[in-house]
Amino acid sequence: xxxxxxxxxxxxxxxxxxxxxxxxxxxxxxxxxxxxxxxxxxxxxxxxxxxxxxxxxxxxxxxxxxxxxxxxxxxxxxxxxxxxxxxxxxxxxxxxxxxxxxxxxxxxxxxxxxxxxxxxxxxxxxxxxxxxxxxxxxxxxxxxxxxxxxxxxxxxxxxxxxxxxxxxxxxxxxxxxxxxxxxxxxxxxxxxxxxxxxxxxxxxxxxxxxxxxxxxxxxxxxxxxxxxxxxxxxxxxxxxxxxxxxxxxxxxxxxxxxxxxxxxxxxxxxxxxxxxxxxxxxxxxxxxxxxxxxxxxxxxxxxxxxxxxxxxxxxxxxxxxxxxxxxxxxxxxxxxxxxxxxxxxxxxxxxxxxxxxxxxxxxxxxxxxxxxxxxxxxxxxxxxxxxxxxxxxxxxxxxxxxxxxxxxxxxxxxxxxxxxxxxxxxxxxxxxxxxxxxxxxxxxxxxxxxxxxxxxxxxxxxxxxxxxxxxxxxxxxxxxxxxxxxxxxxxxxxxxxxxxxxxxxxxxxxxxxxxxxxxxxxxxxxxxxxxxxxxxxxxxxxxxxxxxxxxxxxxxxxxxxxxxxxxxxxxxxxxxxxxxxxxxxxxxxxxxxxxxxx
Numbered sequence: 342x343x344x345x346x347x348x349x350x351x352x353x354x355x356x357x358x359x360x361x362x363x364x365x366x367x368x369x370x371x372x373x374x375x376x377x378x379x380x381x382x383x384x385x386x387x388x389x390x391x392x393x394x395x396x397x398x399x400x401x402x403x404x405x406x407x408x409x410x411x412x413x414x415x416x417x418x419x420x421x422x423x424x425x426x427x428x429x430x431x432x433x434x435x436x437x438x439x440x441x442x443x444x445x446x447x448x449x450x451x452x453x454x455x456x457x458x459x460x461x462x463x464x465x466x467x468x469x470x471x472x473x474x475x476x477x478x479x480x481x482x483x484x485x486x487x488x489x490x491x492x493x494x495x496x497x498x499x500x501x502x503x504x505x506x507x508x509x510x511x512x513x514x515x516x517x518x519x520x521x522x523x524x525x526x527x528x529x530x531x532x533x534x535x536x537x538x539x540x541x542x543x544x545x546x547x548x549x550x551x552x553x554x555x556x557x558x559x560x561x562x563x564x565x566x567x568x569x570x571x572x573x574x575x576x577x578x579x580x581x582x583x584x585x586x587x588x589x590x591x592x593x594x595x596x597x598x599x600x601x602x603x604x605x606x607x608x609x610x611x612x613x614x615x616x617x618x619x620x621x622x623x624x625x626x627x628x629x630x631x632x633x634x635x636x637x638x639x640x641x642x643x644x645x646x647x648x649x650x651x652x653x654x655x656x657x658x659x660x661x662x663x664x665x666x667x668x669x670x671x672x673x674x675x676x677x678x679x680x681x682x683x684x685x686x687x688x689x690x691x692x693x694x695x696x697x698x699x700x701x702x703x704x705x706x707x708x709x710x711x712x713x714x715x716x717x718x719x720x721x722x723x724x725x726x727x728x729x730x731x732x733x734x735x736x737x738x739x740x741x742x743x744x745x746x747x748x749x750x751x752x753x754x755x756x757x758x759x760x761x762x763x764x765x766x767x768x769x770x771x772x773x774x775x776x777x778x779x780x781x782x783x784x785x786x787x788x789x790x791x792x793x794x795x796x797x798x799x800x801x802x803x804x805x806x807x808x809x810x811x812x813x814x815x816x817x818x819x820x821x822x823x824x825x826x827x828x829x830x831x832x833x834x835x836x837x838x839x840x841x842x843x844x845x846x847x848x849x850x851x852x853x854x855x856x857x858x859x860x861x862x863x864x865x866x867x868x869x870x871x872x873x874x875x876x877x878x879x880x881x882x883x884x885x886x887x888x889x890x891x892x893x894x895x896x897x898x899x900x901x902x903x904x905x906x907x908x909x910x911x912x913x914x915x916x917x918x919x920x921x922x923x924x925x926x927x928x929x930x931x932x933x934x935x936x937x938x939x
Contacts, residue, residue, distance in 0.1 A: 383549050385412070391549050392420045392429035398500060399423055400432045402533050404455035406503055407510055421503060424541030431512065432500045433458070434520065434529035437493055442486045449491065449517070451499065453526060459506070460499050462490075462514040465609075496520035498529075610736035618743040623736055624780040628789050630733060631722055631853040721793035721852040725844035726800055728777055737773045745769070781851060788909045793852035800844060854913060856920040862906070863917040864926060866899050867891060867937050890934025893918060 383391075389412075391397055401423060409421035409428060420429040435453030447462045464487045491497045497519055501512040520526070607629055613622070727733055745768075784790045852858065870891050893914045900906040900914070918935055921927035927937050 382546060387549065388427045388547075389420055389429075392427050396550070397428070398430045398432055399426060399428045400529065400533055400536060401428075402455045402530065403433055403435060403451065403453045403458045405533075406431060406433065406458055406512065407456055409503065411505075424537070425543055425545075425547045426541055427547065428503070430500065430502050430515070432498070432529075433512070434496065434498050434526045436526070437491050437495050437497055440489050440492060442489055444484065444486065447487055447489050449489070449497065449499075449514075451497065453530070458510065458512060460501060460512040460514050460517070462517060490517055491519050496523055496526055498525065610732050610739070613736070613739070615743060618736075618740045620740065620776065620779065623733075623740050623776060624783055626736055627727065627733060627777075627780050628784055628853070630727075630730060631790065631851070632855070634722075719852070719858075720796050720798040721850035723797045723844060723848045723850055724777055724781060725841075725848060726798050727781070728774065728841060729800060733777075734773070737776050738769065741769055741772045741776060744772070785851065786908055788913060789854060790851040791854050791909070792905050793850040795850070795852075797848070797850045854909065856913075856916040859909070859913055859917040860920045860924070860926075862900065863896060863914060864921060864937065866896050867927065867935065870895065870899055871937065890930045890932075890936045892933050893935070896935070 405423055409423050412420050412422065412427070420427050422428065423431075433451065433453060435451040437449050438452045438457065439448075439450030441448040441450075445464055445466065447464065449460045449462065451458060451460055466484075497517055499512060499514055500516045501514040504511055504513050607626065610626060781790070785792075893911050896918075897909070897911050897914050900909070918927060918929075921935075922929070925938060927935050929935050
């Protein structure tokens with residue numbers, strides 16, 4: 342082959358290769374992940390840790406409980422797979438078809454139409470009574486069987502951990518409540534089907550969802566009128582909640598948390614050791630109760646309850662007084678009683694009733710259920726309310742008695758008279774009151790609580806507040822509903838050794854300082870600072886002297902001009918700013934400076 346032919350062939354091959362490369366369509370490059378956390382698959386330990394959170398509670402059917410696949414890894418991660426979602430704690434709704442009560446547990450057999458599963462409800466043993474050495478030993482009586490919460494034929498809602506039992510599975514109950522209607526089971530089944538379609542049965546891998554944000558409180562607390570007669574009916578707040586997953590949540594697990602938030606459980610006050618009965622322990626328990634007490638939900642007032650002027654007058658005269666136990670002996674050093682003046686009664690002061698209107702076509706009672714604005718459920722705590730909480734009162738009594746025991750021991754060593762030692766034991770009531778006062782003042786100085794200018798929680802005869810989830814069982818971490826954190830009149834009469842004074846009319850109201858509440862005030866402070874800076878910017882000759890945004894220190898200095906916020910620290914403001922950032926209401930522009938979003 343000649344050199345000319347070789348050059349021609351080479352030129353043709355080059356031209357062909359050029360044409361071939363000229364028609365190639367380059368596909369757009371894939372978008373790179375901004376962070377490694379969004380690209381990598383979560384490990385088994387991370388999934389197991391997420392299943393322990395309250396947001397990992399999965400609504401499902403009983404058939405799902407039996408058909409869930411166990412995690413087959415060898416790292417002791419005991420959870421199941423509900424489709425593509427890791428699951429350890431479930432929520433089911435069904436009918437009770439069997440109840441078996443034992444000494445330490447109650448087993449409910451529940452049927453929801455898809456299958457039948459036994460639910461084991463462990464019971465907390467009652468505290469043992471300490472017998473006096475001077476009394477002869479008594480023969481222990483057999484403990485009665487625990488009383489079931491629901492019976493055959495009733496519908497219940499159960500939240501608990503799935504556990505293997507022989508060749509089947511059972512649910513270890515963490516919480517069980519009766520349903521207010523049989524429609525709750527139908528609503529639950531409809532929500533489960535939607536979750537299977539939108540979340541459980543997707544093909545894409547599961548990713549741990551971000552932490553949910555709490556809704557902010559209203560800007561201005563609304564005054565809520567009190568019904569004339571205290572309500573004693575327990576309403577199931579969860580029965581009215583329905584799930585409506587959206588398409589935007591298909592890639593992530595729908596928020597499966599409920600209306601309650603599981604707090605960290607503390608040991609029940611009756612089970613504390615003697616070495617733990619200190620003033621600081623009492624302060625911690627009081628703050629724990631104020632942080633996790635359920636929101637107050639007043640009953641709506643209907644106009645039909647006030648059909649006539651006579652009915653209004655009768656209802657105002659039939660307001661019951663706060664139950665107090667009459668003391669066995671009258672002492673001058675007892676808790677001081679509120680002075681009774683002419684024209685007043687001995688009943689507990691109630692919230693003021695709005696002025697009545699007896700003319701024209703206007704309704705007699707000014708507040709109606711047809712109000713367009715939702716009313717706030719934020720209620721503060723008074724010292725009288727806290728002193729009537731059975732668990733706090735029992736703990737205060739134990740702390741005071743331990744202190745009296747130490748003082749009596751010292752008095753005996755110094756050779757004090759018997760009269761002085763007897764006087765120490767007779768001052769339990771005033772010392773308990775001073776302990777409550779000391780704890781609330783210390784919490785106020787620490788910034789744990791603030792003064793509240795809104796409504797306070799009313800002292801009702803039986804508010805029925807289920808707070809058993811605050812206490813930790815002695816044998817496991819599962820809460821027992823047998824320990825009820827409620828202010829009942831019967832419990833008060835059992836634990837009272839002194840007579841409680843009636844609440845004052847102008848008692849100070851305290852509110853636990855939480856980021857959701859403080860965020861509203863921080864938002865107001867930033868807006869006020871922004872308005873002042875904008876005004877200075879217009880008046881200044883050089884606008885560049887003013888920089889944008891405000892630091893947490895400047896926000897704190899502005900807020901401390903109000904005496905109510907003088908005890909809060911910069912860490913409180915920082916938590917509130919992070920809450921506003923999660924809510925999308927504020928953001929950091931750099932160098933620790935914050936501005937509000939538009």
